[in-house]
Each structure stands twice: as C-alpha cells, then as structure tokens.
Amino acid sequence: MALIIPIIFIIVFVFALVKKVNIYDGFTEGIKSAFKFTVSILPCLAAIFMMCAVFEVSGLADKLCRLLSPVFGLLGIPQELTKLVLIKPFSGSGSLAYLNEIIENYGADSYIARCACVCFGSSETVFYISAVYFAGVKVKKLAMPIICVLVATLITTIVACLICRVM
Amino acid sequence: MNAIFTIVFIASMIAIAITAPDKLLPSLLGGAEDAAKMALTLFCIYAVWMGLSSLAEKSGLSHGAAKALKPLTRRVFRTDDDEASENLAMNISCNLLGLGGAATPYAVKAIGALEKDKNDFAQKLLFVINATSIQILPTTVIALRASAGSLKAADIFLPSLICTVVSTACAVTLYLLGRKLWR
Incomplete structure (x- = not known):
C-alpha cells in the first residue's frame, strides 16, 4: 500500500515529461493556486476554530457530553467515546488528541480503543468541510445535508460499536 | 452554518462571562x-x-x-x-x-x-459524500495504533471499511429522501 503514493507521483511526472509539459512551471502554478486556495479558506477556518475554542473553554462542551452520555449508552455507545463522537464533527485535531488519550488510557488493542479508531476513521469534520466547500458559492439551505451527515455519523457510530464486539 | 455559529458562540460567551470572564480573549x-x-x-x-x-x-x-x-x-x-x-x-x-x-x-x-x-x-451530494469519509484504508488511525504498541494495528481495516460504506450509504439515502420530502 505504501507504494501507491510514489507510483502516482512517478506516473504523473513521467507522463508530463512525455507530453512535453514544462514540469517546473506547471508544478509551481499548482502551488500558486494552492496558496490562493488556502488564503481563501483562512477566514472560515479562523471563525470555526474560535467557535470551537470558546465552546470548549466555556465548559459547555463538557456539559453536553455529560448530558448526552446516558443517551449514547442506551444506543450501545460506550461512555468513554461520547466526547470523541461529539468533538469529531467540529475539530479534527481536537478529536485526534482525544483518540490518542483513549488509546493511551485503555491500550491500543482494547475494545474501547478499537471502537474509537473505527469511529474516528469512518467520520469526518463535518462543519469544517461544509465551511470550506461552500466558502466561495451562494448555496442556501445547507441545514438538511448537514443533518443527514450527522445522523448518518451517529448511525455509523452505533454500527461500529456493534461490529467491534464481534470482530 | 450561521445559525449554529451564532447559537454556539453566544451561549459559550455567556457561560464564560459567568464562570471565567478573563478566559474569553x-x-x-x-x-x-x-x-x-x-x-x-x-x-x-x-x-x-x-x-x-x-x-x-x-x-x-x-x-x-x-x-x-x-x-x-x-x-x-x-x-x-x-x-x-x-x-x-x-x-x-x-x-x-x-x-x-x-x-x-x-x-x-x-x-x-x-x-x-x-x-x-x-453540490450538496458531493458534500454529503465527502463529509462521511469514503476512504478505503484508514492510514492515520493504523499508524497511530502501531505507534501505541498494538499487536494487530491493521485489524480495524475491515470494521472501518464496513463503517465507511454504511455511513456514506446512510447519508446519501437520507439526503435523497430529505430532498423528496422537502419539496
């Protein structure tokens, strides 16, 4: 599997060489658009990260976790995972930190840690993606797709906790 | 996005103002x-x-x-x-x-x-597909488990694959249903 990335790079470079594309210019041009792109999403990133920071510092994130963990328990999601599941839609780096903590506390091969890994790997930072994807366009009514994704993520978490019991 | 942002922000700021006003900035x-x-x-x-x-x-x-x-x-x-x-x-x-x-x-x-x-x-379908993650190999997680001393770091591959498929299938189905119902 580790070979995939070198192979992709070699194929693209060799193909460009064969087609007589100016490789240096082409590559730099791509980076130029990467720079523009990063700058264009920076305002959204800053706003979302500030929201996550105040949400965490205010203690509301913890309160929400405590409030929801019995509900999650009923759905078969271990309490230890509540925080991870709740943080993931908002923050990739934040949830990665929790995942690390869970792996360290419970051991990499424990049920809790394996569950956490599967949940982490099969979900995305929904709010960040919606902010970045729709930054440059005027699409309205995003609530419905976002809710669909969040519900699907919750269903997947329940399924993940079930699967990890048997696999 | 605007609604969520406003609600979360105002609620958090009020909570911080009550508990620890010096921590807001x-x-x-x-x-x-x-x-x-x-x-x-x-x-x-x-x-x-x-x-x-x-x-x-x-x-x-x-x-x-x-x-x-x-x-x-x-x-x-x-x-x-x-x-x-x-x-x-x-x-x-x-x-x-x-x-x-x-x-x-x-x-x-x-x-x-x-x-x-x-x-x-x-546009929204693309968002739904991407926001539920459709990767086949969860490389980050496997690397993380391996570095934490897991004996079988890659054994979450199959559960992850199933979950990835389930999440995208669920979200797309819900989205298509939701679109029908809303109109």
Whole structure:
C-alpha cells in the first residue's frame, strides 16, 4: 500500500515529461493556486476554530457530553467515546488528541480503543468541510445535508460499536 | 452554518462571562492561532497535491481519468459540465485512495464549476459524500495504533471499511429522501 503514493507521483511526472509539459512551471502554478486556495479558506477556518475554542473553554462542551452520555449508552455507545463522537464533527485535531488519550488510557488493542479508531476513521469534520466547500458559492439551505451527515455519523457510530464486539 | 455559529458562540460567551470572564480573549486568540497553524499545515498538503494535479491537468492525464469516469459522474451528479465532471472524478479517486487532503481542492473546484448551472443537488451530494469519509484504508488511525504498541494495528481495516460504506450509504439515502420530502 505504501507504494501507491510514489507510483502516482512517478506516473504523473513521467507522463508530463512525455507530453512535453514544462514540469517546473506547471508544478509551481499548482502551488500558486494552492496558496490562493488556502488564503481563501483562512477566514472560515479562523471563525470555526474560535467557535470551537470558546465552546470548549466555556465548559459547555463538557456539559453536553455529560448530558448526552446516558443517551449514547442506551444506543450501545460506550461512555468513554461520547466526547470523541461529539468533538469529531467540529475539530479534527481536537478529536485526534482525544483518540490518542483513549488509546493511551485503555491500550491500543482494547475494545474501547478499537471502537474509537473505527469511529474516528469512518467520520469526518463535518462543519469544517461544509465551511470550506461552500466558502466561495451562494448555496442556501445547507441545514438538511448537514443533518443527514450527522445522523448518518451517529448511525455509523452505533454500527461500529456493534461490529467491534464481534470482530 | 450561521445559525449554529451564532447559537454556539453566544451561549459559550455567556457561560464564560459567568464562570471565567478573563478566559474569553485568550481562548479566541488561541482558536485563531490554531486556525493559522492549521492553514499552514493545509497549505503544505495542498501545495504538494495541487502542484501534482496541475501537472496531471496540463499533460491531459486528469482529463483522461475524468473521461473514463464520466458516465458515472453524469449519472450520479446529473451534470454535463466537463470541468465539473473532471474535478468530481479526481475528488472521488483521491478519496478512495485515502488521500483526503488531496481530495478537498478538487471538491472546491467542482463546487465552483457546478455553480454555473445552479446544480445545487450535485453540490450538496458531493458534500454529503465527502463529509462521511469514503476512504478505503484508514492510514492515520493504523499508524497511530502501531505507534501505541498494538499487536494487530491493521485489524480495524475491515470494521472501518464496513463503517465507511454504511455511513456514506446512510447519508446519501437520507439526503435523497430529505430532498423528496422537502419539496
């Protein structure tokens, strides 16, 4: 599997060489658009990260976790995972930190840690993606797709906790 | 987004004002700093992948890939636009290979191209697919487990694959249903 990335790079470079594309210019041009792109999403990133920071510092994130963990328990999601599941839609780096903590506390091969890994790997930072994807366009009514994704993520978490019991 | 942002922000600020008013400014600055760091990380990822993709574009390689996948993108996303289908095809390919960072710029380009036809069905569908993660190999998590001393770091591969499929299938079904019900 580790070979995939070198192979992709070699194929693209060799193909460009064969087609007589100016490789240096082409590559730099791509980076130029990467720079523009990063700058264009920076305002959204800053706003979302500030929201996550105040949400965490205010203690509301913890309160929400405590409030929801019995509900999650009923759905078969271990309490230890509540925080991870709740943080993931908002923050990739934040949830990665929790995942690390869970792996360290419970051991990499424990049920809790394996569950956490599967949940982490099969979900995305929904709010960040919606902010970045729709930054440059005027699409309205995003609530419905976002809710669909969040519900699907919750269903997947329940399924993940079930699967990890048997696999 | 606006509604969530406003509610979360105001509620958090009130809670901070009550419990620890001196922590508001540091937490906001910390958030902005995280965003700046994140932007730098993202720029590195995008620089590598968009540099490569610009080569693929110029040599006609991505055009070929898009052509091969065009029947699929036309069916699923209901678009005839060449630029949009090319970016859609590249986005899906990157996702399947587990190159999430490389997938994002393509998605944003595709959404921009779809804006011309006011094809918000495809724009939102693309978001739904990407926001439920469709990667085949969860490389980050496997690496993390291996470094924590797991004996079988890759044994979460199959559960992860099942969950990835379940989440995308659920979200797409819900989205299609929701679209029918709302209209």
